[in-house]
Structures are given as structure tokens and as C-alpha cells.
Amino acid sequence: MDSILTLEEVSKTYENKIAVDQVSFSVPKAGIFGLLGPNGAGKTSLIRMITTITNVDSGRILLNGEPLNSRHPEAIGYMPEERGLYKKMKVGEQLTYLARLKGLSAQQAKDAIYYWLDRFEIKDWYDKKVDELSKGMQQKVQFIATVLHNPKLIILDEPFTGLDPINANLLKDEIENLRINGASIIFSTHRMEQVEEMCDNIVLINQGRNILEGNVTKIRQEYKQNRFQIDFAQAFQGQVPAGFTLLENKKNAWIVQAQPGSSSNALLSSLLAANAPIAAFNEILPTLNDIFIQAVEENNEVAAA
Amino acid sequence: MDKLWIIIKREYLSRVTRKTFIIATILTPLAFVAFFVIVGFIFSYQSDDVKTIAVLDEGNILEGALKDQKNLYFKFETRDLETLRSKFEDTDYDAILQVPKVDNLMSKEFTVFYYSKGQPTLDIDIAIRDRVRDALREYKIKSLNINREQLDAINTSITLEPEPIEKGGQDASKLTSAIAAGAGMLMGFIMYMAVFIYGSMVMRSVMEEKTNRIVEVMVSSVKPFYMMLGKIIGVGAVGLTQVLIWAILIPLMLTIVQAVFGFDAQTSMPAGQVATQINPDDTQAMVALAMSEIGNINWWLILPLCILYFLGGYFLYSSLFAAIGASIGDDMGEAQALTIPITIPVVLAIYIMMQASQAPNSSLAVFSSIFPLFSPIVMPARLAFPIPAWQIVVSILLLLATSVFFVWLSGRIYRVGILLYGQKPTFKKFAKWVFYRD
Known part of the structure; x- marks a missing residue:
């Protein structure tokens, strides 16, 4: 470069x-x-x-x-x-x-x-x-x-x-x-x-x-925490697939955390199998703002220790 | 060096083309001339209060002659005092002057009586006493049979004529010292003004640039030292321009005023009243001598030296002003506190300069004209006198070395101070800043 x-x-x-x-x-x-x-x-x-x-x-x-x-x-x-x-x-x-x-x-x-x-x-x-x-x-x-x-x-x-x-x-x-x-x-x-x-x-x-x-x-990408947001067309009452934790249950949307070893494909396929009315599927990438705060705080803790 | 030139040009042109500069440059000589005109008018003003005074010359001392003066008329009366006093309201007199007989010609005291409503004013008092004294003197000369020539010869005027020890040495006249002292004082005062007016102009301008934050942009193009140097040189050139314009305008305006108002501003000053008692021929001779003395002073040596001292003194002090300006923000109070240590040597130098123009070879004068903080002000005051060349050489070399050192030192302080905000500047900090690495 x-x-x-x-x-x-x-x-x-x-x-x-x-x-x-x-x-x-x-x-x-x-x-x-x-x-x-x-x-x-x-x-x-x-x-x-x-x-x-x-x-x-x-x-x-x-x-x-x-x-x-x-x-x-x-x-x-x-x-x-x-x-x-x-x-x-x-x-x-x-x-x-x-x-x-x-x-x-x-x-x-x-x-x-x-x-x-x-x-x-x-x-x-x-x-x-x-x-x-x-x-x-x-x-x-x-x-x-x-x-x-x-x-x-x-x-x-x-x-x-x-x-x-x-x-x-x-x-x-x-x-x-x-x-x-x-x-x-x-x-x-x-x-x-x-x-x-x-x-x-x-x-x-x-x-x-x-x-x-x-x-x-x-x-x-490095700072991503394997979080996904799924928007539903209408309210969905199904189960959260194994290997994932529900972080937030909004009106017509979930925010889930993938546990280590679980992939986004696995999440999608089990939801599709459950006939979930998926409208949108996104990986939540951390904003630079979050990264900035996280990195600075971690650094300050290291410096203080 | 190109950039330094660009900075100098901006510093100079942005000031010289400013309306306030043009107005101040023209108004100052006008105010100066107006002051002289007004003062001249006041001193040439005479009382328009007309008085007629009856004179009773009982001893016939005055012999019927008492010179009238503008607004003051004397009339000799033969009627006696009592009659005049009783009929005072019917006469046109404003007062009665009674001059009694002289009983004792050898007395140094003599009293005349002035009858009026109210007190005699000071101008009348002086006029009457002068006239009576002169008349009484004539009367006594005659009555005592004194030879007038002998009497006149008693009062001798003494001239101290300076002569050189060596044959063929420079022959000075009695006016040399006075003129040299005058020229020296003038130069000293110009230096003093230059240091203060233009030095603080540098300081204010640096403060403004710092508060404006324009420095942040500037320092990414040029070194702070060049900013400082450019400003000092630019403002110095503004100063020279202004002084030069004044040096032309003031004499020019004074000449015009003299032609228009028809009186000489100088002889109408109080000092002029003393001068009028000297024989006019003497005055003319004095002026001619003075002119030839002024011509005798070696201007070709003195003027370049004065310019050298001006430059040395200006750089020395204005760089310090620049350093102080850079170290503070917009706090004029702080500026004043920090400039006091700078102004002390300048003020001291002014007093020493006045002393030195009286006694140019005293050890105080010699020391101060070599010491670089004083020499720009003190040495010009001595230059018109014959002084040893080594003193001038040592003094100039020391001054140049010191001003280069001070410009460098101030540059070190300036470079740090100009980029620091919110710090209270102290001389201790200045000392630290000097040793900072870039």
C-alpha cells in the first residue's frame, strides 16, 4: 500500500x-x-x-x-x-x-x-x-x-x-x-x-x-459481536433457535446474540423452518461510536491497572 | 527569506493604508501646530481693559513724562490729591497715582501711592513700577551728578569662550554645548517614544493574532520566529514612516502658520519674553552663531549612528514586547504587569539621558551609554559632544550583540507562548520555554 x-x-x-x-x-x-x-x-x-x-x-x-x-x-x-x-x-x-x-x-x-x-x-x-x-x-x-x-x-x-x-x-x-x-x-x-x-x-x-x-x-467486522436483527412482517411467537440468545424482543423484531459456533445461516434456516414471516435480516455491526468508547475504556482500564 | 519579506510587506501595508494611521499621522502635527498657535495667541494677548490714570508728580521726578502703554494712559494733574479724591466721580480717571517728593536720594526704597476702587491688577502694578523705577534712576543720576558711562561700565557681561588645549584642535563656540545638549535630548526623546509607541504596537498586534487564532494557520506555513521578526520589522518601518512624515509636516505647518498669523510662535512663548530684553542685534548674532554651530556638528557621523542606535534599541525592546504579547491572551492587565520590568530601564534611561546632556563625560553618562539597555537613549544625547571613539565602538558592538541576543531569546519565548492557551505567564515559565526543544 x-x-x-x-x-x-x-x-x-x-x-x-x-x-x-x-x-x-x-x-x-x-x-x-x-x-x-x-x-x-x-x-x-x-x-x-x-x-x-x-x-x-x-x-x-x-x-x-x-x-x-x-x-x-x-x-x-x-x-x-x-x-x-x-x-x-x-x-x-x-x-x-x-x-x-x-x-x-x-x-x-x-x-x-x-x-x-x-x-x-x-x-x-x-x-x-x-x-x-x-x-x-x-x-x-x-x-x-x-x-x-x-x-x-x-x-x-x-x-x-x-x-x-x-x-x-x-x-x-x-x-x-x-x-x-x-x-x-x-x-x-x-x-x-x-x-x-x-x-x-x-x-x-x-x-x-x-x-x-x-x-x-x-x-x-473485528468488533462485531455476532448480533442479528430479524424484522417480521407480523408478530411472531416462535422459539429462539438453539445456539442463540434473545437480547431484545421488540414489537415486530428480534435482536439475537449468536453463541460461539453458531452461524447466521443456521439462524435463518431454523426460523424459515418455523415459518417465521421474515421481512428483513441484518447483522448488527457496532458503530464506530461504540468501538471508540469500548476501545478507550478498555485502554484506560489497562493503563490504570 | 521570501516569506519574511511577504510578512514584512503585509505588516507594513496593512497599517499604513489603514484610515486610523493616515488620520493620526496628519492630525498629530495639526494638533501640535494648533497647540503652538493657541499658546502663542494666549501669550500675545493683551488686556483690552482701558485705564486712564491721573498722575500727581509732587517732586517733579517724572518731568511730565510717563510713557503711555496700550490700554494704559497717564495724565499729569496739577490739582492736589484731596480735590481729586473728592471729585473722583466727576473725572474720567480710573485711578490716581501719587508720586511723592524724594526725601533721601541715597535711599534704596521709594513708595508711590495708587488710589483706586479695588486693587491694581498685576499688569498695571508691573507697568507703573517699571516706569517709575526708570524715571527715578534718571532723576538720581542727574541729582547726584553721576557719570553715565562709568555707571554703565559697572555692569559687565561675561562670556566663557571654550578653547582647545592642543593647537589646531576643534574650536568650539559658547553655544556648542547648549546645541549639542538640545540635539541630544531631542534624539533621546524620539528613541523613548519609538520604543514605547511602536513596541506596544507590536505587543498588541501579537496578542490580537493569538486571540484570533490566526497563528494556528500561520505557523503551519512559516516558523514563529519569522512571524515575530516580520512583525517587528514591519511595525518598525511604519514607525520610521510616521516619524519621517512628522519631521517634514511639523516644520512645514509651523512655517505656514507663521506666514498666516504673522507672529512667531517661538518668541511669543514665555522664554521669548526674556529674549526680548536682549539687544535685537545680539539675538541675530546668536542665531547666526547657532546656525553655524548646528552646521559644525558632524551630522554625517551622528545621523547614521543615531539610526543604528534607533534600530538596536527598537529591536531590543520590541522583541521583548512581542514575547510578552505571545505569552498572554487578551488580558491587558497581565500585559501591563509583565511590561513593567521592560519600562523601568527605559524610564531610567530617560533620566540618565537628561543628566548626560548636561555632563556628557560623567562616569554615569559613560557607563550608561555603553550599557546596552540604556545606550540607545543615552548615547545619542552624548554624540553631539566630542567623545572618545572607543566608547562609541564598544557601545555599538554591545548593543548589536545584545539586540541580536534579545531577538533570539524573545523568539524562543514567542514560539512556545504563541501556541499555548490558558496559561498564566511568569518569568519563571519564560526561562523554561527558552530551553524547550521545538
């Missing part, structure tokens, strides 16, 4: 606090990668090292196979969780300034700004001051500032907070577009439903350590 970013045993200590403790993971090219973790887990410390704001104490970070160097910031676009723009500057000037700092020439910057303002249909904002814009509007400007220089790696920290559903969707489409055009995106968030929807791979950080990493679908 081709990786855009590889972390090898990266550690960072602030005064007496270990913020990042030997974290290793890699971010596949042209994918959307979720960087997850509870508050204070060390996500910001990690992002600051990836964006070259701070250096690693030990370990290595490779971007496209090269150790991070002073030219790399130009290949990275970072939108921090706490947004910030110069309030008194006009949108156009502001974007030009930030683009020039990312190494674009004045002309390149101008072209890129017009391209993006056009794309978001906000060309008339060019001469508006930032503090004339609403928060959601400012966020769009901030997003444009992040991607203007066509970065290979884009890091978005909670990109959807403060956006209404329409703009959130617009942004989601743009992120998807960037990925299609070959950019790799790291997505740091607490909103698990978005991670499930958008991310291909995740890493879960807790207390400065990598506690879970991999493909979202695979992780959900």
Missing part, C-alpha cells in the same frame, strides 16, 4: 507530560483518514508535528517517503479547529497572503483564489472584509485558504462545526473531490457518524498512544 504519510515510533514530551508516546501509523495515498481520540489524547500534538510546527522528540515522520523538511509545509494544508483569519483584511488580500506564504507566486495565488471563489459561488466576497462575513462564511474562506496551494496532504480539524447542513454537504462534496483529484485527507473529529460515512481508514489515539488502527469496515 502506498502511503503519503508514515509515522514511526513518534514521541513528544512537554515538561513532564508525555503528549505522544511511540505512535506509529501510516496514511494511505488518496484516501480519507480519520484521526480520532478523546479530548487531550494528543491529536493536536500529533498534527503539530506533522505540519512541522513542532519537531518530534524521537521517531520519524515521513512525507512521501522523505523525512519532514522545511519545504514540506508547502505540500500540506492545515485547517485548525480554532479558525483564525485577519478580521480587518479583505477576503482576497487574506487569501493571497496565505497562499504566498505557502510558496505560490502572486499570479498563481490570484488564479487559485478566483477558481475557488467561483467554485463556491462567492466571487463577490473578494473585496469584503472578513469581519463582515458570518461564521459559516468565514469557515468557507478558511477552507479555501487550506486548499489554495493544491496540497498533497490536507489536515482538517473538525471541519464541519458551525456549518449548516447545506454547507456541510457542500464541503463534504469538495473533500470528496479533492480526494478524487489525488489529495490525501486527514480528518480529525469527534463526530463518529461522519467518520463512518467518509473515512476509509482510521487511527484511534488515547493517552498519547495508538490503540486502534485500520480500515473502517475491517475494524467494524
Whole structure:
């Protein structure tokens, strides 16, 4: 698998606090990668090292196979969780300034700004001051500032907070577009439903350590507890087949837990044999939210023990 | 380096094109000139309260002559005091001045009597005493048969003319020290203003960037050190621009005001009143001498040195302001507490500078003009005096080394502080931050 970013045993200590403790993971090219973790887990410390704001104490970070160097910031676009723009500057000037700092020439910057303002249909904002814009509007400007220089790696920290559903969707489409055009995106968030929807791979950080990493679908499979939901067309009074336990008996649905060694096929065939009016049959995969909570709690217990 | 230039340009242009900057830059000289005009007007204002005073010259001292002054008219009366007092309401007089006979020519005291309703005002009091004194002096010279020339010769004016020990050494005139002291004080004060105004401008701007969170975006493109350096240089350039505009505008406006209002703002100042007692020819000679003295000062050496001291002092102090700005959020109270240790040396330097312009070779002046925290303010005040070259060289080298060190030190604090929130900054923490690894 081709990786855009590889972390090898990266550690960072602030005064007496270990913020990042030997974290290793890699971010596949042209994918959307979720960087997850509870508050204070060390996500910001990690992002600051990836964006070259701070250096690693030990370990290595490779971007496209090269150790991070002073030219790399130009290949990275970072939108921090706490947004910030110069309030008194006009949108156009502001974007030009930030683009020039990312190494674009004045002309390149101008072209890129017009391209993006056009794309978001906000060309008339060019001469508006930032503090004339609403928060959601400012966020769009901030997003444009992040991607203007066509970065290979884009890091978005909670990109959807403060956006209404329409703009959130617009942004989601743009992120998807960037990925299609070959950019790799790291997505740091607490909103698990978005991670499930958008991310291909995740890493879960807790207390400065990598506690879970991999493909979202695979992780959900790994964490599955062999639970099934059967919806009936009408009320069904039959017996629960052997090898299964009824967890919940809803109005027209069962949630059952398969005991070790029992397969979904066995469940279906015995129900069919009992003439159950099956309308739908689903395996219940744990949500990332459940996995997140479970993994963090388990990790904290281990750490406390 | 490209990025540093981009930052400098933004810091400079975003300030210079701001309306408040343009207004402040133009209004300050206007306010300055308006102040001079108003002060000049007040001092040149004379009482419009017309008074006519009856004079009873009983000893014929005044010989019928007492010069009228604007708004003050003297009329000699032959009627006696009692008649005048009883018929006072029928006359046009506002007061009666009774000058009695001189009984004793050798007395140093003499009393004249002023009869009026109410007290004589101060300007009348001074005018009458001046006139009577002059008249009495003439009267005494005549009555005592004194030779006027001899009398005049008694009062001698003394000039201390400085001469060099070595033959062919630089010959200074009596005005050299005064002009050097004046020029030095001026430079010292400009330095002081520059450090405070533009240093705190740097600090406020850093605080704003931190509170705005724009730094989070910025530091992913440029090193915090370049952000700080760019800001310091940009704001410094703004300062130079403003001072330069003022240096042109203020003399220009003063000239226009003089032409329009027709009075000289300077001679109408209180100091000007003293000057008018000097013979006008002397004044002209003094001005000519002063001009030639100003021309004699080696400006080609002093001005570049002053700019060096300005840059050194500005970088030294504004970098400290930047570090403090980075370490706090938007709490001005905390900012003030932390800036006090910075302002103390600056304020001390100002007092030392004033002392040094009087005694430029005292050991205090020499030490302070070498000590880098004081030298940007104290040394310019000494530059117009002849001082040993080694002192200038040592002082400049020390200042440059110290300001480079302070910029580095502040950069270390800035880089940590700018990304930390919710921490109460202390000097102990600053010391720790300096040694943090990136």
C-alpha cells in the first residue's frame, strides 16, 4: 500500500507530560483518514508535528517517503479547529497572503483564489472584509485558504462545526473531490457518524498512544459481536433457535446474540423452518461510536491497572 | 527569506493604508501646530481693559513724562490729591497715582501711592513700577551728578569662550554645548517614544493574532520566529514612516502658520519674553552663531549612528514586547504587569539621558551609554559632544550583540507562548520555554 504519510515510533514530551508516546501509523495515498481520540489524547500534538510546527522528540515522520523538511509545509494544508483569519483584511488580500506564504507566486495565488471563489459561488466576497462575513462564511474562506496551494496532504480539524447542513454537504462534496483529484485527507473529529460515512481508514489515539488502527469496515467486522436483527412482517411467537440468545424482543423484531459456533445461516434456516414471516435480516455491526468508547475504556482500564 | 519579506510587506501595508494611521499621522502635527498657535495667541494677548490714570508728580521726578502703554494712559494733574479724591466721580480717571517728593536720594526704597476702587491688577502694578523705577534712576543720576558711562561700565557681561588645549584642535563656540545638549535630548526623546509607541504596537498586534487564532494557520506555513521578526520589522518601518512624515509636516505647518498669523510662535512663548530684553542685534548674532554651530556638528557621523542606535534599541525592546504579547491572551492587565520590568530601564534611561546632556563625560553618562539597555537613549544625547571613539565602538558592538541576543531569546519565548492557551505567564515559565526543544 502506498502511503503519503508514515509515522514511526513518534514521541513528544512537554515538561513532564508525555503528549505522544511511540505512535506509529501510516496514511494511505488518496484516501480519507480519520484521526480520532478523546479530548487531550494528543491529536493536536500529533498534527503539530506533522505540519512541522513542532519537531518530534524521537521517531520519524515521513512525507512521501522523505523525512519532514522545511519545504514540506508547502505540500500540506492545515485547517485548525480554532479558525483564525485577519478580521480587518479583505477576503482576497487574506487569501493571497496565505497562499504566498505557502510558496505560490502572486499570479498563481490570484488564479487559485478566483477558481475557488467561483467554485463556491462567492466571487463577490473578494473585496469584503472578513469581519463582515458570518461564521459559516468565514469557515468557507478558511477552507479555501487550506486548499489554495493544491496540497498533497490536507489536515482538517473538525471541519464541519458551525456549518449548516447545506454547507456541510457542500464541503463534504469538495473533500470528496479533492480526494478524487489525488489529495490525501486527514480528518480529525469527534463526530463518529461522519467518520463512518467518509473515512476509509482510521487511527484511534488515547493517552498519547495508538490503540486502534485500520480500515473502517475491517475494524467494524473485528468488533462485531455476532448480533442479528430479524424484522417480521407480523408478530411472531416462535422459539429462539438453539445456539442463540434473545437480547431484545421488540414489537415486530428480534435482536439475537449468536453463541460461539453458531452461524447466521443456521439462524435463518431454523426460523424459515418455523415459518417465521421474515421481512428483513441484518447483522448488527457496532458503530464506530461504540468501538471508540469500548476501545478507550478498555485502554484506560489497562493503563490504570 | 521570501516569506519574511511577504510578512514584512503585509505588516507594513496593512497599517499604513489603514484610515486610523493616515488620520493620526496628519492630525498629530495639526494638533501640535494648533497647540503652538493657541499658546502663542494666549501669550500675545493683551488686556483690552482701558485705564486712564491721573498722575500727581509732587517732586517733579517724572518731568511730565510717563510713557503711555496700550490700554494704559497717564495724565499729569496739577490739582492736589484731596480735590481729586473728592471729585473722583466727576473725572474720567480710573485711578490716581501719587508720586511723592524724594526725601533721601541715597535711599534704596521709594513708595508711590495708587488710589483706586479695588486693587491694581498685576499688569498695571508691573507697568507703573517699571516706569517709575526708570524715571527715578534718571532723576538720581542727574541729582547726584553721576557719570553715565562709568555707571554703565559697572555692569559687565561675561562670556566663557571654550578653547582647545592642543593647537589646531576643534574650536568650539559658547553655544556648542547648549546645541549639542538640545540635539541630544531631542534624539533621546524620539528613541523613548519609538520604543514605547511602536513596541506596544507590536505587543498588541501579537496578542490580537493569538486571540484570533490566526497563528494556528500561520505557523503551519512559516516558523514563529519569522512571524515575530516580520512583525517587528514591519511595525518598525511604519514607525520610521510616521516619524519621517512628522519631521517634514511639523516644520512645514509651523512655517505656514507663521506666514498666516504673522507672529512667531517661538518668541511669543514665555522664554521669548526674556529674549526680548536682549539687544535685537545680539539675538541675530546668536542665531547666526547657532546656525553655524548646528552646521559644525558632524551630522554625517551622528545621523547614521543615531539610526543604528534607533534600530538596536527598537529591536531590543520590541522583541521583548512581542514575547510578552505571545505569552498572554487578551488580558491587558497581565500585559501591563509583565511590561513593567521592560519600562523601568527605559524610564531610567530617560533620566540618565537628561543628566548626560548636561555632563556628557560623567562616569554615569559613560557607563550608561555603553550599557546596552540604556545606550540607545543615552548615547545619542552624548554624540553631539566630542567623545572618545572607543566608547562609541564598544557601545555599538554591545548593543548589536545584545539586540541580536534579545531577538533570539524573545523568539524562543514567542514560539512556545504563541501556541499555548490558558496559561498564566511568569518569568519563571519564560526561562523554561527558552530551553524547550521545538
